[in-house]
Amino acid sequence: MFENGICALLSRLCPDPADPATAPLPGNLLLWTEDARALLRALPDACLDRLFLLFPDPWPKSRHARRRFVHPAALEGIARVLGPGAEWRIASDDPTYQDWIAATLADQPWFAVPPPTTERPADWPPTRYEAKARAAGRQPRYWSLRRCQPAGPA
Numbered sequence: 001m002f003e004n005g006i007c008a009l010l011s012r013l014c015p016d017p018a019d020p021a022t023a024p025l026p027g028n029l030l031l032w033t034e035d036a037r038a039l040l041r042a043l044p045d046a047c048l049d050r051l052f053l054l055f056p057d058p059w060p061k062s063r064h065a066r067r068r069f070v071h072p073a074a075l076e077g078i079a080r081v082l083g084p085g086a087e088w089r090i091a092s093d094d095p096t097y098q099d100w101i102a103a104t105l106a107d108q109p110w111f112a113v114p115p116p117t118t119e120r121p122a123d124w125p126p127t128r129y130e131a132k133a134r135a136a137g138r139q140p141r142y143w144s145l146r147r148c149q150p151a152g153p154a
Helices: 003-013 036-042 062-067 072-081 095-106 128-135
Strands: 048-054 082-092 141-147
Touching: 036 072, 048 072, 072 082, 072 095, 082 095, 095 141
Parallel strands: 048 082
Antiparallel strands: 082 141
């Protein structure tokens, strides 16, 4: 969990808690400060219409690959919480992780995987990590996956 990111989000949502003109935090806001994989395991089936994974930690060493969010062992669970036709958006600037994503998604039954783009789609939020990657000369890739319809009874 990235504590600075949680603090930055709260600061944007509620810039000055002492100022009565500052809007209160939305009542339906929930910040999850633990491993997102635990949250996904706890969610009910087909409860999400869209999931974002923007510039995750690439865990570049091969011995750490098991820690990557995009992982063959995680795909079925991610697919479970996404409804049919739901979208999973992934962005990464790390060439090793980009290759890993492509290989991991190549032969799985849960998602339609069109080729990634190299330009952020207009309706995607920009991130600080994306800006840092571009400034460093790294080329992000953006995947827009669609949850396939589950197979019906034969």
